[in-house]
Amino acid sequence: MDMVKAAKELLLQDRVDIFLGYHKLDGHQIPHGFTKARVADLDQLEISLNRYPLEKIACDLAQKDPTLKIGILARDCSQRALNLLYTWDQLNPENIETLTVNCCPSSLSTHGDCSYLKPKTTGEYKKAHGIDYNDSPKDFMAEHDSQDRLSRWMYEFQKCIKCYGCRNVCPVCFCKECSLEHPNLVEPGVLPAEVPIFHLIRATHMAGRCIDCGLCEDACPAHIPLRMLYREVNDAVSDIFGYVPGDHIEKSPFSIIGKTVELTPAPMDV
Amino acid sequence: MTLKRIAFVQELLKFMGLEGRLHLEWISSAEAQKYVDVVTKFTEKIRNMGPNPLRAINEMKKAG
Amino acid sequence: MDCEFVPSVCSYCGTGCGVLFEVIDGRINRTLPLKSHPVNQGKLCIKGWNLHEYINSYMRLKGPLVRENGRLEKATWDEAVNQAARRFTRIKEEHGPDSIGVLVSAKITNEENYLAQKLTRAVIGTNNVDHCARL
Numbered sequence: 001m002d003m004v005k006a007a008k009e010l011l012l013q014d015r016v017d018i019f020l021g022y023h024k025l026d027g028h029q030i031p032h033g034f035t036k037a038r039v040a041d042l043d044q045l046e047i048s049l050n051r052y053p054l055e056k057i058a059c060d061l062a063q064k065d066p067t068l069k070i071g072i073l074a075r076d077c078s079q080r081a082l083n084l085l086y087t088w089d090q091l092n093p094e095n096i097e098t099l100t101v102n103c104c105p106s107s108l109s110t111h112g113d114c115s116y117l118k119p120k121t122t123g124e125y126k127k128a129h130g131i132d133y134n135d136s137p138k139d140f141m142a143e144h145d146s147q148d149r150l151s152r153w154m155y156e157f158q159k160c161i162k163c164y165g166c167r168n169v170c171p172v173c174f175c176k177e178c179s180l181e182h183p184n185l186v187e188p189g190v191l192p193a194e195v196p197i198f199h200l201i202r203a204t205h206m207a208g209r210c211i212d213c214g215l216c217e218d219a220c221p222a223h224i225p226l227r228m229l230y231r232e233v234n235d236a237v238s239d240i241f242g243y244v245p246g247d248h249i250e251k252s253p254f255s256i257i258g259k260t261v262e263l264t265p266a267p268m269d270v
Numbered sequence: 271m272t273l274k275r276i277a278f279v280q281e282l283l284k285f286m287g288l289e290g291r292l293h294l295e296w297i298s299s300a301e302a303q304k305y306v307d308v309v310t311k312f313t314e315k316i317r318n319m320g321p322n323p324l325r326a327i328n329e330m331k332k333a334g
Numbered sequence: 335m336d337c338e339f340v341p342s343v344c345s346y347c348g349t350g351c352g353v354l355f356e357v358i359d360g361r362i363n364r365t366l367p368l369k370s371h372p373v374n375q376g377k378l379c380i381k382g383w384n385l386h387e388y389i390n391s392y393m394r395l396k397g398p399l400v401r402e403n404g405r406l407e408k409a410t411w412d413e414a415v416n417q418a419a420r421r422f423t424r425i426k427e428e429h430g431p432d433s434i435g436v437l438v439s440a441k442i443t444n445e446e447n448y449l450a451q452k453l454t455r456a457v458i459g460t461n462n463v464d465h466c467a468r469l
Contacts, residue, residue: 204279236277
């Protein structure tokens, strides 16, 4: 297989120290870090039907060793996530090699439902469970008036069990301190989570960040249509700021750390 | 930048069904009359819209 | 650097969600839900998401401690078990077997739970046995 050969070459030519891909263990397709010492393991390299945030794992590795060269099996969403992480200086593009693979080879999996990237379509898993949340935000706006929208979102948000899974699985959530854990913003130890502030904080923080990979919705035990919410956030960001997160490596309009400015010394008025 | 950020939050609130409850205006400390006008107008607008629907929901939740 | 992933089962409650530990250089660094697990289907609750924290906690109890003169002292398993047996026997003789209750856990296996109730009923001689997941 070409993919295996390419990954082997990356490792053998020392272009990467570790290659993040998937393999099968105990019948589960799970991520694995392949190394040069055990290069033969790469024969078991798979494009998993289950997506895991490989970019987040790469960030973990880079935090332990910033000079580590990492190879990643990258779908389209991974590529967008990587671009965003380069933008925010979480990963160094010089240390990352990607092997691009086809996005969602089939309907991705029963759990990782990527099939509704096309608006107005419902994936198999969602069909089987009677979930039909695949409206595009624009249709949702057009079809419901403001009272409808409020009651719908309040209904969705009140299902939240506050597992923080959306944040924990998110490949672009890299902050050391999270506003969702700040006791003055979100009251700790209360269920259901404070609505709608918990979700709106996360939604605003997804502005200019969300790369629409859908992992948050996959991980949500309460089936909250987070992807639609964040897609609306993204639409607003692209309308207002003219910025599409992860499209290519550029400075984000949300970055507050700017260029250094030097003030010319001038005499003070007395 | 502030203008854009507020426009973004307004957009998000609109999507949530809470439009019209956020307003941004530049007023210099010298423009007393403008300040009065803006605040009066916005207060009136908010009053006409009625209480925040989230408050009713949260009170219901507290009551169980 | 070494990075591997170990599928496992969440040890918090009786549901048995599949988790995936991210192990970097022999240390568990992160917990992810096991997406292909039939029980949780790629979802976890807040306890499952933070499994790695108690594994790495410095407060974690790694061996038996016995309280002597008001202080917890490290002990061997033999000492600890003998001490517990001695004290339980004394309590049972002084106050009767119903003065002892046993609370077992969802964190241990079915077989261990069975053994615990057997010990309670047959050895201690009381029906005071309950389980944290008996909702």
